Amino acid sequence: KAGVTQTPRYLIKTRGQQVTLSCSPISGHRSVSWYQQTPGQGLQFLFEYFSETQRNKGNFPGRFSGRQFSNSRSEMNVSTLELGDSALYLCASSLNRASGSPLHFGNGTRLTVT
Amino acid sequence: DQQVKQNSPSLSVQEGRISILNCDYTNSMFDYFLWYKKYPAEGPTFLISISSIKDKNEDGRFTVFLNKSAKHLSLHIVPSQPGDSAVYFCAASVPNTNAGKSTFGDGTTLTVKP
Numbered sequence: 001k002a003g004v005t006q007t008p009r010y011l012i013k014t015r016g017q018q019v020t021l022s023c024s025p026i027s028g029h030r031s032v033s034w035y036q037q038t039p040g041q042g043l044q045f046l047f048e049y050f051s052e053t054q055r056n057k058g059n060f061p062g063r064f065s066g067r068q069f070s071n072s073r074s075e076m077n078v079s080t081l082e083l084g085d086s087a088l089y090l091c092a093s094s095l096n097r098a099s100g101s102p103l104h105f106g107n108g109t110r111l112t113v114t
Numbered sequence: 115d116q117q118v119k120q121n122s123p124s125l126s127v128q129e130g131r132i133s134i135l136n137c138d139y140t141n142s143m144f145d146y147f148l149w150y151k152k153y154p155a156e157g158p159t160f161l162i163s164i165s166s167i168k169d170k171n172e173d174g175r176f177t178v179f180l181n182k183s184a185k186h187l188s189l190h191i192v193p194s195q196p197g198d199s200a201v202y203f204c205a206a207s208v209p210n211t212n213a214g215k216s217t218f219g220d221g222t223t224l225t226v227k228p
Contacts, residue, residue, distance in 0.1 A: 004157070031214050032214070033214030033215065035218075040123075040220065041220055042118075042120075042203060042218040042219050042220040042221055043158070043203065043205075043218040044218075045214075045215055045216070045217070045218075048214035048215050050214075055214075055215075056214065056215040058215075090157055090158070092157075092214065094214055097214070099145055099146050099207040099208065099209050100145070100146030100148070100163055100165065100207060102148060102160035102163065103148075103150075103158075103160065103214065103216065104160070105150075105157030105158045105159070106157050107155065107156050107157045108157055
């Protein structure tokens with residue numbers, strides 16, 4: 001079974017631009033979450049989608065948004081990029097919504113904002 | 115307010131010895147705790163978990179201990195192997211929310227020396 005796929009692996013953008021990241025979950029997984037990891041930091045929760053609906057949202061500004069499609073694939077968008085948005089963005093899928101269900105992560109998209 | 119803390123940024127041990135990674139939390143509502151391992155350029159992978167109703171869970175060389183009164187958990191790796199060298203993240207989730215909204219610590223970099 002294929003794992004979580006994130007595209008692209010690397011992105012370089014300029015301040016003020018916007019970016020869209022893509023995530024394909026493991027087949028059969030309907031829950032998709034997004035995390036941001038900055039150097040020396042843990043994973044900060046961005047948002048979680050299930051059945052095309054945002055179920056939870058982390059403490060990030062409105063410039064960060066996402067959506068989920070009927071095939072469970074998800075995208076996240078960051079508008080008006082700032083230097084501080086440079087980070088590794090990780091997508092994770094899980095089989096169900098139960099607390100304690102392991103998350104299956106993709107290899108991430110490394111975003112650099114110059 | 116960081117609800118999950120890994121106070122040791124790094125740990126170095128000799129091959130064959132025991133590695134002990136620690137994690138403290140503040141939210142008594144957490145009902146599941148998970149450990150993930152992350153290699154460079156890869157996403158985190160699930161290692162082992164423990165329910166808050168248990169105090170120990172074992173899987174091969176990996177054992178997690180939970181001390182609810184101290185709000186502390188630890189991951190023991192015995193014997194440690196060079197391939198265990200990675201960043202280890204402690205994560206926790208709250209009941210009635212999706213596991214996708216886990217709270218992560220900042221990680222501990224484990225180096226196992228041959």
